[in-house]
Amino acid sequence: DTGVSQDPRHKITKRGQNVTFRCDPISEHNRLYWYRQTLGQGPEFLTYFQNEAQLEKSRLLSDRFSAERPKGSFSTLEIQRTEQGDSAMYLCASSLGDSAISDTGELFFGEGSRLTVL
Amino acid sequence: RKEVEQDPGPFNVPEGATVAFNCTYSNSASQSFFWYRQDCRKEPKLLMSVYSSGNEDGRFTAQLNRASQYISLLIRDSKLSDSATYLCVVNNDRGSTLGRLYFGRGTQLTVWP
Numbered sequence A: 001d002t003g004v005s006q007d008p009r010h011k012i013t014k015r016g017q018n019v020t021f022r023c024d025p026i027s028e029h030n031r032l033y034w035y036r037q038t039l040g041q042g043p044e045f046l047t048y049f050q051n052e053a054q055l056e057k058s059r060l061l062s063d064r065f066s067a068e069r070p071k072g073s074f075s076t077l078e079i080q081r082t083e084q085g086d087s088a089m090y091l092c093a094s095s096l097g098d099s100a101i102s103d104t105g106e107l108f109f110g111e112g113s114r115l116t117v118l
Numbered sequence B: 001r002k003e004v005e006q007d008p009g010p011f012n013v014p015e016g017a018t019v020a021f022n023c024t025y026s027n028s029a030s031q032s033f034f035w036y037r038q039d040c041r042k043e044p045k046l047l048m049s050v051y052s053s054g055n056e057d058g059r060f061t062a063q064l065n066r067a068s069q070y071i072s073l074l075i076r077d078s079k080l081s082d083s084a085t086y087l088c089v090v091n092n093d094r095g096s097t098l099g100r101l102y103f104g105r106g107t108q109l110t111v112w113p
Helices: none
Strands: A005-007 A010-013 A019-024 A031-037 A044-050 A053-057 A065-068 A075-079 A088-095 A113-117 B004-006 B011-014 B019-025 B032-038 B044-050 B055-057 B060-065 B070-075 B084-091 B101-103 B107-112
Touching: A005 A088, A010 A019, A019 A088, A019 A113, A031 A075, A044 A065, A044 B101, A053 A065, A075 A088, B004 B084, B011 B019, B019 B084, B019 B107, B032 B060, B032 B070, B044 B055, B044 B060, B070 B084
Parallel strands: A010 A113, B011 B107
Antiparallel strands: A005 A019, A019 A075, A031 A044, A031 A088, A044 A053, A065 A075, A088 A113, B004 B019, B019 B070, B032 B044, B032 B084, B055 B060, B060 B070, B084 B101, B084 B107
C-alpha cells in the first residue's frame, strides 16, 4: 500500500498523559499536513511541513502540541498533558508540493488516528 | 467569522434526484477551490477542483462565483453511492502548491432507494 499511513489508528489515554502519533506520507510527496477533526465538523488545520521545515502552525496548536518531520519523510505529532478537549481524529495528509512539477492541488489523507482522552 | 461556511444539511433525496450544495468563503483573495468527499468514518478524498469557468465531471458540476465568494456543487441523477459528506475547501496560498486548506464543516447527503 503506497498511500499515507498513520499509527496508531486508535488511542485511548487518561487525562494528563502524553501521546504521540506517527504519519508516513506518500514517498515522493514533499508536503505533509496535520489536521484535526471532531464529530460534525470539517478538518481543522494544525500545521504543515515542506520537507523537514515546518512552514505554518495554527493557533490551535498550543504549546502542548509539537510536530516534527526530522528527515523530511515521516512525521510525528505529540500531545503533552492531554485534556478531554483533545479527543478527536488526527488526520495526516501529503501532497507533491513542488512548483516545478504539475500539482493537481490534491491532498492525500491517511485514515487518521482517533484519540480518546478519558 | 469562519473561512468557509456550509449548510450542514442533512439532505435526504431519492435516487435519481438532482441536489445542489452551496458554500461561501470569507477571503476575497482565496486562490483555489475544491470539493472533497468524506464517507462515514473514512478520510476525505478529492472529488473535484473548482475552476472559475465552472467545470463538470460526469454527473457532478462545480461552479465558482468570485464576486459573491460562492461555490456550488450540483449532483445529477443521484446514486445510492453518492451518500457521503461533501466538504467545501478553499486555499488562500498563491502559486501552484498548496499551503493551508480551509475546510467547511461539510454537507451530509443521504440518497435513498
